[in-house]
Amino acid sequence: MGAQRNHQNCAVGLYGVPYDGTTSFRPGTRFGPSAIREVSNGLETYCPQLELDLEEIQYADFGSLQISNGAPEPVINVVKEATTQIVNLGLKPLLLGGEHSITSGAIVAMTEIYSDLILIQLDAHADLRDSWLGNKHSHACTMRRCLEVLPSNKLFQLAIRSGTRQEFEELNTTKRLISFKSGHEATSFEQALAPHLGQPIYITIDLDWFDPSILPGTGTPEPGGFLWNDFAAIVDVIKKHNLVGGDIVELSPHWDSTGNSSLLAAKVTRSLIMLLS
Amino acid sequence: MGAQRNHQNCAVGLYGVPYDGTTSFRPGTRFGPSAIREVSNGLETYCPQLELDLEEIQYADFGSLQISNGAPEPVINVVKEATTQIVNLGLKPLLLGGEHSITSGAIVAMTEIYSDLILIQLDAHADLRDSWLGNKHSHACTMRRCLEVLPSNKLFQLAIRSGTRQEFEELNTTKRLISFKSGHEATSFEQALAPHLGQPIYITIDLDWFDPSILPGTGTPEPGGFLWNDFAAIVDVIKKHNLVGGDIVELSPHWDSTGNSSLLAAKVTRSLIMLLS
Amino acid sequence: MGAQRNHQNCAVGLYGVPYDGTTSFRPGTRFGPSAIREVSNGLETYCPQLELDLEEIQYADFGSLQISNGAPEPVINVVKEATTQIVNLGLKPLLLGGEHSITSGAIVAMTEIYSDLILIQLDAHADLRDSWLGNKHSHACTMRRCLEVLPSNKLFQLAIRSGTRQEFEELNTTKRLISFKSGHEATSFEQALAPHLGQPIYITIDLDWFDPSILPGTGTPEPGGFLWNDFAAIVDVIKKHNLVGGDIVELSPHWDSTGNSSLLAAKVTRSLIMLLS
Amino acid sequence: MGAQRNHQNCAVGLYGVPYDGTTSFRPGTRFGPSAIREVSNGLETYCPQLELDLEEIQYADFGSLQISNGAPEPVINVVKEATTQIVNLGLKPLLLGGEHSITSGAIVAMTEIYSDLILIQLDAHADLRDSWLGNKHSHACTMRRCLEVLPSNKLFQLAIRSGTRQEFEELNTTKRLISFKSGHEATSFEQALAPHLGQPIYITIDLDWFDPSILPGTGTPEPGGFLWNDFAAIVDVIKKHNLVGGDIVELSPHWDSTGNSSLLAAKVTRSLIMLLS
Amino acid sequence: MGAQRNHQNCAVGLYGVPYDGTTSFRPGTRFGPSAIREVSNGLETYCPQLELDLEEIQYADFGSLQISNGAPEPVINVVKEATTQIVNLGLKPLLLGGEHSITSGAIVAMTEIYSDLILIQLDAHADLRDSWLGNKHSHACTMRRCLEVLPSNKLFQLAIRSGTRQEFEELNTTKRLISFKSGHEATSFEQALAPHLGQPIYITIDLDWFDPSILPGTGTPEPGGFLWNDFAAIVDVIKKHNLVGGDIVELSPHWDSTGNSSLLAAKVTRSLIMLLS
Amino acid sequence: MGAQRNHQNCAVGLYGVPYDGTTSFRPGTRFGPSAIREVSNGLETYCPQLELDLEEIQYADFGSLQISNGAPEPVINVVKEATTQIVNLGLKPLLLGGEHSITSGAIVAMTEIYSDLILIQLDAHADLRDSWLGNKHSHACTMRRCLEVLPSNKLFQLAIRSGTRQEFEELNTTKRLISFKSGHEATSFEQALAPHLGQPIYITIDLDWFDPSILPGTGTPEPGGFLWNDFAAIVDVIKKHNLVGGDIVELSPHWDSTGNSSLLAAKVTRSLIMLLS
16 A cells, blocks of 8 residues: 555554454455455555545554453454553554454544543444453453543444344443435534544444445454445545544455455445544 | 244245246346345344344244256245145245246235235336247246236236336336336335235345345346445335235346345345335 | 347347456456346346336347457557447447446547537546556546546546545546435436436446445455445436447456356346437 | 367257255355366367367366256156257267266266166266265266166276165176276276277266365265276276267356366366367 | 264263463454364264274264353363363263363363273374463463473374474483374384283364364464374274273364364364274 | 575576577476575575585676567577676576577577587477577577587487478487486486597477476476476586586476476476586
8 A cells, every 4th residue: 555664654553463362253354454455456556535635645554463362351452552652652543453353452542542432432332232142352342441541431433233132222221323324424423522622532433334245354244334425424534634543454355256345345444544634 | 134934923934946947148146045145144134124123023934945947837836835824834834946937826825815915016027028039938038927817906016127029018008117216216116006005015136126236146247236325225115015925036147256146135035024014 | 138139120239358457456357247137137127127128129249359368559459449330330339348448449439429528437446547567558547637638527437435535636626526326216317417418328337336235245345335226226227328439348257256247247138228229 | 179160060069057955964055167168268179198189179068057946857857858868969079067866867868879888987986876865866866866777887987986775785796897096007997998999988077086185076975986087097998988968067166266176177078078089 | 963962871071161261363263163173064973993883882072162252271171161161971072172272170080080091192283381371371382381290201292383493302311202104104102002901092183283284274284294194193092992082172273264173173073082982 | 595695606607598589388487586585595505416515606697688579689699798798707508498499598608618618409309490480590590500510429318209301200200309318317328428428518498398297387388397306417417527517498487386396496406506516
């Protein structure tokens, strides 16, 4: 994608976390970061929506963390440290997963730096279980872990469409669930964010928020998701706000032999680099 | 999916019909029932649309019929008998195909039990040919066979988008074709069903009604189909009515290496179990 | 598809150009023409939108040109000659690609015959680069080559969604970019064509105009494309106009193991044969 | 492959039988004939083993029979008639399947013409069951059906490696099982055929005789099969004998995404055309 | 495969361990046990090599362990306990993996029961690393872990073809490496086992011992492996010995779209059930 | 693979040529170099056959040439120059293709440097056509082009198994065809090379020399090829000779969804780096 080798003068710091150790259904998100990098030369560097060109943007790609699959705790700790280091270098962090469990490492780091951090979650699943088969750091529990360091009203969960009865009751009671009808508009989302203009925002994008038709390459696909133009409407809202970090997780490229899931993820990455710069 | 082994106290009786003997274009629907069962653990048991949980519903899975591929007549007879037995046990039948030709066996059984049965067909194709390459029980003829036991005005064919000139003339003349514009509403369908509140309804879902982008795994895919939210709008209409049976046919899982076709079929199955219970 | 062997009394002349020599990202469009022919028997011959049946239409399939892959210039010349010959036989030409670079051969031939030719481009990409890696006949340059024989205001580029900053500036300055919001209507397009009623129109359909979800089998897929009903809206506009030729390019069938990309291309081909006859 | 359109002066008559109606495990042999024809241009026409060139051989390809899937009896009858007609035209028949059940139709025809016909079977399975799930014409029963018109000592079953205990007892008792160790020699086979020099021989090649590594595209693959050089050794034996017909069955191309199964089948077809001419 | 539900009177106890948490290269062995069970109906129950029929053998399938992916230690402990329980029920254990790390759990259990246990390893890799990326229970370390409870001269490592320089030096120094030239004979192996007639033997089969051509579906395939007939030669040696347990690991079915890897694994399973009964 | 970034002190210089412009049957060798690099971390760095470790060898990877697909002549010229430059740096060149046509560029360069160069060709095809569809630089003509700068008796064509009658007559007349029976020995090859001890040798490995079962990912696969142990026997011969350069061409990774073709190519690359160092 034409990232800089030297992080001086850069605004964004990208790094990959090829971890899929707790994945419950179909593994393979470890291949996410390399797949995004590999297909990125199939995309133009210019984005007509944001009218920006990657070649005019300074960002650094730090490569992928060297981690052992297996237990999640060490990985989440490494993510926390890496995120802190990148912010300390004056860069806004952008993680490429790997599975969703790694987000909690980034959020622990970011809330230490930004006490008023707002977290936006694009996801098919609520991820609010307290544990899964005895594992508290499963990717099905990542938002529960984030809520241990983040106030409930700082989390916006956008158009979640799958979860347990208990999870949906919590989503509705806490008013964290932001509705979103597909169709090029994002009014509810815009209104929900409006009071928070200028506050630091982190966005976690579980790619299974997209419909399986445009992103089949993910571990737990869920019918009834969103299309590209829906994401473009989200981008139009966020570009007015103060985005300070983000992650793009759950790309499992080998489940999609067309390669298009990776291409979509690369285009999402292009948008986020531009929103962060 | 957590079905009961014992059918006592159950409301729904599921069974598979792994038959694809007359399939004209691409075979493989014989693998449909096992594929739906296999991927079903990738779905939550809770449905936020219907606010029901499969774990709170009593339904029985009778497994798949042991049939020989080859001629269709013996298979259709076995389906007729199995359907009758399940109703006699006090259960509402739900068939997992297999190809569409098996529906006529179920409809013969159901019209013997419910003289005022209404049949709703979700399908890309009219299936109204009288015979196909000399075969009267081809899956291209299944609605013609159903109309031998069902009055023409009891059949509602929803948004058929492929057929011969003759089939479309019949669809329009008889007013059996219900129009449906995609986009989260089903007004015409709601109005068509309104006069029949409380009457016994059977729904046959040929999965090629869905767009090939979300369900590539079928024998005769047809561009221009429907998305999940369109199906959800249908579900919102049917939930007010008296559904007494149904089938989900034409899943051919091996044509979709992502596994998402089977997952969509499993989610449709989850909806139908809930609508029947 | 039931084409005639003899071109007498035919209105349309189809031929394939299995060339993919300059393809930059993923090769394979050479297999496009044979894939379209192979799957075409999975479609009905009747089109309910246009209320026409292929079996009632006279058209000829001249097979595929025998060409060597390698340099593009000889291929473009052969396409120019073949197009001229078909028009001289009294037929309207319909090319099946192959990559997009071949279009410039057809347009050179058509503008020699029709001095007031209008060109409509359905495409994800602007294709307006002057050269690509030193190659002036790359498929990324095909519209630039067409503009050497066609006045700028005779080209309508429909809903291009990918290009360089320079290309988008040109698209906007020249007003050649016709906007199109998905959703079953094509008002802007209808208005743009209105002043040209009766004039000869050629349509070039780069299949990557469609969304990768319904057409993954192409060389440079681009997220955010169009669905079948969007194309149907285009067809409703064009059917009132004087279409004199067209091409369907960039089908790369092996990148889509479901076969559905080829099926969609075959359905587009069915529409174009009908619009041309 | 460069077959003649006109059968005059031809020695061999090829035709396809795209039938897979009784296939028990994985369907798809209906696509066998078209797959062989499609990939055949990836092979040279010259065979260095036999030192013959297809371009110097006169043979006719009659295309594929138009049949309805479903019950096997009508198909087997059509095969019998087609085989007889081809012999009556002075040609040696070569069938491309389709599933193995069709062989019995050809053998009934051939034994009526050649009362001393010898049948050689290359196969992983014995195919000696009397019926399968009630079906006497299943592909698991095809040799049993052949033995109704052929004396037991006229059948040579080469290196069968899968069957029931009963089938293996019959194979051993009747001495119909010819052993064959892989490794470029076919001594036992040569000795078994030696007394029959000059007698009319028909060969049925169930492609699952080959190892699944070189021919994964078949319905019931069986580990432990043979490689190309083993087949070449068989060819070296047969070329001294009087081959009067043959078939190549059970290619199911869609189970092998590499296309190599079809290519191997095409090379076997090339050998058989040469052995028959 | 026709296993008994009730373990009374059974000789063999089968269970699956769907764990792939430490897999370094390509994950997916978690799907191994279900894939073997699913394809097993594509095989005959009779084995002509051993002249035994699965239908005449009493064995029990205990299903698959419910485990969380993530850290390996808890899984290895569960395997140890399950193995002990099965032996206590009077059955010989047969594990279906899952990755190779689970073997150490079984060997700890088996050496507690059989103090003179002999371990035979079929594998492409030595698996003798002490740790991998800091993980001592990685599947690259499983033989090192086994050697903590097993004397060095009780381990026979058959035809290892991949490892570090250090691993090969240890293999040669300790004389644990048994050479094996492919080609239907296993003389060195026979001689190595000869002194141990009657002693309890456990066999661990890492399926990547086979050549990638016949078993592509594994996590770390290594060119230059063995074919089915080589395995058959091993079986001929072992059948004279006292096999008391075994495992079949590293099947990763999704990397082989033909399904043949699973079929081969099922045939290996059939052989082992027979050798154990 | 752990190549050095700095070429000082290196013995071998690797570079990729992602060109497939003249490929006649199935394109995609442009992806060869990146596929080999990507999978190389699935292999150990130690080779037990040669008892060498890549980590102890100094070699440089210069990445892949930036070339435009299209006409072959410019690419062949660039290869000639790159090869010359690498030799001038004191390195032995190792090319990763790309299609076979690029070899002629390397051979022109190498014969200018080594007037007594010997060329060994491992290939399924003779590649001796003078032109193909009018193209003299097609990959079907590459050996003909090499013979324009190389004396006929300096070329050894190993076990060619496909070609025209004319090509085989030339192979036999000139005695350039070296026979090779699979089975771990290479006597004829050893004898043919014996008189040339110490002379500079270049080896061109068209990967379709291997059997399609172990290398399905190539453009024109040909049944009846060789296995890994056959290649190992070749390596045992060459290691006594003076290898000064080589290429590994015709890997087309996308035709093999298992990834094993790329892995085999990477293992061949590992062997050649060791033979050259």
